Amino acid sequence: MAKSTELLFLNDTDWQAFAAATGAKYEDLSTMEGLVATAGKYYDWTDARTEVPDDGKALFGRDAMANYMLIGAKELGSTIFTVENGKMTVNLTEDVARKLWENYYVPFVKGWFAGEGRFRSDDIKTGNVLAYVGSNSSATFFPKQVQVSDTESHDISLKVLPNPAFAGSEEVAVQQGAGMVVTKSTPEEEAACVTFLKWFTQPENNIQFAVGSGYLPVTHAADDMTAIENSGLDLTDSMKDILANAIDAVENHELYTPKPFEGGTDARKVLEYSMSDLASADRAAVEEQIAAGVSAAEAEALYLTDEYFENWYQSLCTELSAYEADARSWSGKEGKTGVKKETAYQRRGCSIFCKILRSLLLVLLAEMLLLIFAISTSRVTSQLNENAEDILDKQVENRANYLRQNLIQAQDLNAISGTIDRVTRDWWTRASWL
Template sequence: MKSYGKLILSLAVVLLAVAACSSDKRETLLDPDRPITVTLWHYYNGNMKVVFDSLVSEFNETIGMDRGIVVDAQSQGDVNQLGAAVFDAANRSIGAPPMPDIFASYPDNAFRVNQIVPLVNLEQYFSQEELSTYRKEFLEEGRFITDNKYYILPIAKSSENLYVNRTAWEPFAKAYGFTEKDLSSWEGLVKVSKAYYEATGKGFFGVDSNANYMIVASMQLGTELFNYSQDGTASFNLTPKVAKAIWSYFYTPYMYGYFDKSGRFSSDDAKNGTVLAYTGSTAGAAYFPTEVAFNDKDVQKIEPLVLPYPCFENGKRIAIQQGAGMCITKSDDAHVYAATLFLKWFTQPPQNLKFALSTGYFPVTNEALDGGNFIKEASAGNSSSAAIVASFTASDDMFNTYTLYNSKPFRGSFEIRDFLEKMLIAKISADLDSVKREMEGNGDRTALLTRLTSEEAFSTWYTEIQGQAHLLLQQK
């Protein structure tokens, strides 16, 4: 036993020595007299890009200059355009540039890219002590089910809140006897939206991310939407109970006009008065309008009311966790090491708080999050938007009372998410068009909607979505 103990101790000493030598060797990879360029692709635009670029410049002029690193940050458009650009680069598509050293990515896209071009296992460059500084559930989002390793470093995270035009909501709520509690559940939201439609002929509410709604609805009602396998595959697990809830509290209110979605983003609908409320990303808080333009001559200033994400009355308190992290493409040691140095610097609280507070994202380290430090900074005037401050406050409540959930990446997860985002809303659009056409021919709206939202129609849709989802995943 003593010999065995000595052997274990000796192995530990050797491993520590190897790690130390590896660390020392990496220090010699960089030379300030011969700087290397680290290419970084992201999807930030507008104010987010301005803030990110300023932080990149700060790094290049300080740490980067001292160590011989120049970070070249390039926006690839929106997150979908970025995902396509990275995927094309990984596949070496005609006309595609080489893979960047660092790229922002959601887990679904990172997983499929890693099947083509290997990504860096972060545990090779981040110590366990360094990894422990990140909020655990944020870090876990970057772990792949195939080997249980971390491939995505959290940079800034988000969830979803309920955004409300307070200026219009308060007089309506007072007149009809509603309170903010009625906005805390999906059942209450439908009730409020129905009353608003009957009073005004307009929709009250919209859902910004349809896929998130379905994924979270399933979790709130007790089941994951996907069954995962360690081989990197998954099966679709939409139960009849969850499907019926989605039908009753998503499809049906949209069909009756209680919910509405006409713009690309729900904040666009809030800006022109199409709706009074919507669920949207906390990272989009800055896009909540400060005024509503009903037409060129009728423009009204508004105040934000931001509340925690709604739940089913008999469901669990669960909301989505999302936000692209950063992946490092496996290449030569110098570029990988330089990439890790930048990401470690960027996620330290001073830099990370500056980025988060200006954009509506959550910082990702325990130090920045614990004790509501990010809310204190925002409330002290370090955020440029009242909606961002209100979103941080609502989200802090969610940190304490909700479970934040993210679906795991798997083969076909990118495609199935796109399918969920488009499938039901496309059906709603097509069905509303058919109602409009039949009404032009003197059809009865009530009878048409009753037929389209019937149990028979639900059963047909449930069979269709099950079949299409299973077929999509079998192809991957």
């Protein structure tokens, strides 16, 4: 029915101010390495515009992390899901995984990339990012304004650019889209459905749908800018750019989509969230430390080590291996593929969460030992005993004073009673004389 690929969508209005101040060019966004470097410049430029340190803004975000992982690995010479006869084998080398990590996780933790809204077009609208990579069909959702605050907004224009690729790599584009199925029914109804689909995919009809939705036509005759421009349909400049860039990607790049396999949807979700969720959580932790007065470099250092990457890589391989078609043993085999490393990783029985928890427990144990040592060497126990004895002595003294006062009061009452008796007798004697 319709197909799509991925493009880069840029808030050109705010980009122009940055480009004029720094000399940044559209060409800088043509490679992943150039995009990351430009994002770093944008963060520094926005940071320098305020007096608050380390409060720069992100340049870029992604809609589909699984596509980044799959297409990025393919460009770098690795097919993550190798499928033969419906059976999948994980094939993610450490070198490829590190390249993917360095061009998404690292800039994300540094604040150069971001992803806060449900879709990156939401982040464009709130000014969280200037650009994102997403499906060409998502361009219809690109906002026309940036809402900086409840009272401040400004109009923006869209610039469409090709999806950045890794420098020196093969040009690969994701192939995806929407389709229709014909459910089992009567022969007449099934024939009617087929007739409708044939009509729908005729060039003139498919072009009309593509222009209205931002998708690409599905036939070679319709998937052509000359045919689209000659269709007589009203095309905006933005839609022309979208379709032209998307058609160029389809025609001049190797198209790739993973072959289906058992559990493929769930395995794709692992690629979607494994790196992106970790990056979001770690960036939030970095921002908390910056707010507490820690420098950005110091706060980020914990997450940018080789060991931290290695833990993530092994964890990813462990999760993906659960979707392999058979439980073959890799014992005794050598190499650097993810699955082979995964078995050793499983034997260690460790994960990123496990390492963090273990570190926290060690810190807690050390604090307890220091507390015990401090108590034993600072006479705290003996001092507490002395204080308790002093308190007890004081309580005894107070109780004795209380009882003494009661006895004195009782003596005073006896004296009063004697006086009353004496006065009464004197009064009675006088009365009897009378």
